[in-house]
Amino acid sequence: MLQVSAIEDHFDEMILAFSKRGIKNIEEQLRSVLQLNNKRKSAQQELDALLQESNQLAKQIGQLYKEGKQDEANEAKEQTISLKEKSKELGEALNKLEEELTSALYNIPNVPHPSVPAGQTDEDNELIMTSTDQLPELGDDAKPHWDLIQDYDLIDFELGNKITGAGFPVYKNQGARLVRALINYFLDEATNAGFAEVRPPIVTNEASGRGTGQLPDKEGQMYHITDTDLYLIPTAEVPVTNLYRDTIQAEADLPIRNCAYTPCFRREAGSWGSHVRGLNRLHQFDKVEIVQVVKPENSYQVLDEMVAHVEKLVKSLELPYRILRLCGGDLGFTSALTYDFEVYSAAQKKWLEVSSVSNFEAYQANRLKLRYKNADGKKVLAHTLNGSALALPRIMAALVENNQIANGIKMPKVLKDYLGFEVISKKL
RNA sequence: AGAGGAGUGGCAGAGUGGUCGAAUGCACUGGUCUUGAAAACCAGCGUACCGCGAGGUACCGGGGGUUCGAAUCCCUCCUCCUCUGCCA
Numbered sequence: 114m115l116q117v118s119a120i121e122d123h124f125d126e127m128i129l130a131f132s133k134r135g136i137k138n139i140e141e142q143l144r145s146v147l148q149l150n151n152k153r154k155s156a157q158q159e160l161d162a163l164l165q166e167s168n169q170l171a172k173q174i175g176q177l178y179k180e181g182k183q184d185e186a187n188e189a190k191e192q193t194i195s196l197k198e199k200s201k202e203l204g205e206a207l208n209k210l211e212e213e214l215t216s217a218l219y220n221i222p223n224v225p226h227p228s229v230p231a232g233q234t235d236e237d238n239e240l241i242m243t244s245t246d247q248l249p250e251l252g253d254d255a256k257p258h259w260d261l262i263q264d265y266d267l268i269d270f271e272l273g274n275k276i277t278g279a280g281f282p283v284y285k286n287q288g289a290r291l292v293r294a295l296i297n298y299f300l301d302e303a304t305n306a307g308f309a310e311v312r313p314p315i316v317t318n319e320a321s322g323r324g325t326g327q328l329p330d331k332e333g334q335m336y337h338i339t340d341t342d343l344y345l346i347p348t349a350e351v352p353v354t355n356l357y358r359d360t361i362q363a364e365a366d367l368p369i370r371n372c373a374y375t376p377c378f379r380r381e382a383g384s385w386g387s388h389v390r391g392l393n394r395l396h397q398f399d400k401v402e403i404v405q406v407v408k409p410e411n412s413y414q415v416l417d418e419m420v421a422h423v424e425k426l427v428k429s430l431e432l433p434y435r436i437l438r439l440c441g442g443d444l445g446f447t448s449a450l451t452y453d454f455e456v457y458s459a460a461q462k463k464w465l466e467v468s469s470v471s472n473f474e475a476y477q478a479n480r481l482k483l484r485y486k487n488a489d490g491k492k493v494l495a496h497t498l499n500g501s502a503l504a505l506p507r508i509m510a511a512l513v514e515n516n517q518i519a520n521g522i523k524m525p526k527v528l529k530d531y532l533g534f535e536v537i538s539k540k541l
Numbered sequence: 542a543g544a545g546g547a548g549u550g551g552c553a554g555a556g557u558g559g560u561c562g563a564a565u566g567c568a569c570u571g572g573u574c575u576u577g578a579a580a581a582c583c584a585g586c587g588u589a590c591c592g593c594g595a596g597g598u599a600c601c602g603g604g605g606g607u608u609c610g611a612a613u614c615c616c617u618c619c620u621c622c623u624c625u626g627c628c629a
Binding site (some may be wrong): 173 | 559
């Protein structure tokens with residue numbers, strides 16, 4: 114969530130920046146935050162004064178009892194009755210104001226970075242670069258990945274349907290091996306680039322969901338285990354970033370750089386349709402995530418470095434790719450700037466999103482109470498960033514489609530040692 | 542899962558109804574002494590909110606309650622430890 118002080122200091126710039134997201138009533142919302150905050154302050158002051166009075170009275174009463182002045186003590190007690198009532202009322206009012214303020218702040222998304230293009234849909238995203246002007250053309254007999262994975266017995270959706278339901282594929286044979294190879298390759302690359310590997314829990318509590326911003330806004334996107342009130346993670350961002358919730362980091366410990374492999378679970382309520390076949394959209398998928406906690410002045414340079422890391426990965430897999438800067442309308446709620454990576458899936462003739470790299474600035478840090486002590490000894494909110502490096506299923510889809518040959522599927526060279534084979538072939 | 546015990550400042554650890562935001566030790570910061578260092582000594586040393594400031598308020602795992610007054614009593618939740626049970 115945004116800091117009230119930031120809203121106070123940059124009111125007009127914010128309204129201008131928010132226009133890129135195309136949200137209505139933003140000025141109203143910001144004004145009401147400031148109003149609520151002022152009300153909160155004066156209620157606080159009033160309450161503090163009342164409490165001061167009753168604290169003093171209580172001390173006097175104690176003193177009077179000690180001196181054996183029962184009557185005077187009892188007299189003083191009478192006075193506290195009305196004070197108590199008043200402060201109880203005020204306390205409740207203050208709590209309500211604080212709740213309203215927090216919920217108002219929770220409803221306001223992050224402020225888009227100046228470079229974010231205005232726009233409503235993914236059509237308005239800004240193309241930063243494309244790896245090739247010549248998209249691969251396959252012959253007419255080229256098959257989409259959902260056919261290929263059957264031909265080569267790589268993934269069984271029917272089995273997944275049986276044991277769980279739609280969107281939970283069962284990887285088999287060289288398909289399962291490919292998943293494992295990609296996870297190991299991505300983790301190795303991240304580790305080599307200086308990201309310390311962690312293995313977090315893949316179910317988290319509500320506080321963690323709130324910390325990174327999945328809750329309360331996107332409740333419907335996560336699987337909720339109601340009997341223990343826990344959530345299956347939609348991305349490793351949740352547990353990994355929350356590792357640092359409620360902490361004050363030493364300046365010397367920044368940047369914090371982590372990578373993690375986790376399965377990810379998404380309900381994808383309402384986003385299903387005939388256009389999502391095969392691996393294009395799943396309820397459970399595998400992903401390696403990179404996360405950083407940095408000093409504010411470094412966060413955009415770090416964002417570029419993370420983009421470069423992801424680009425290196427995609428390039429090494431020999432897939433055609435492009436990088437987009439998301440427009441205001443497509444930008445995630447908590448993000449200030451996001452770059453998406455898409456790879457070209459040649460049989461579907463479609464670009465598929467395989468990575469999203471974002472700078473959240475202090476938006477998550479404010480919810481997380483994630484701060485560091487700067488050189489002056491002041492506690493400052495850190496900036497958080499994360500990126501997929503990478504999400505597996507669509508990478509697999511593109512690899513399988515783009516590299517199909519007469520009697521097999523060629524695998525990129527970088528995976529050879531991880532796979533133990535160079536070509537996916539039919540079982541004899 | 543059942544029974545019992547415990548959660549206090551960076552750490553250790555006092556404190557069981559008022560003078561406790563909290564003893565003491567360690568750590569840390571500044572100073573004195575010293576050629577330098579150590580030791581010793583002196584001083585400082587939690588967080589958040591409000592206030593120009595003086596200062597005020599809140600916080601002893603979280604939430605609620607009793608009381609004029611709660612770290613201290615009660616309820617509830619969470620976490621940890623011990624024993625019993627179960628189980629990769």
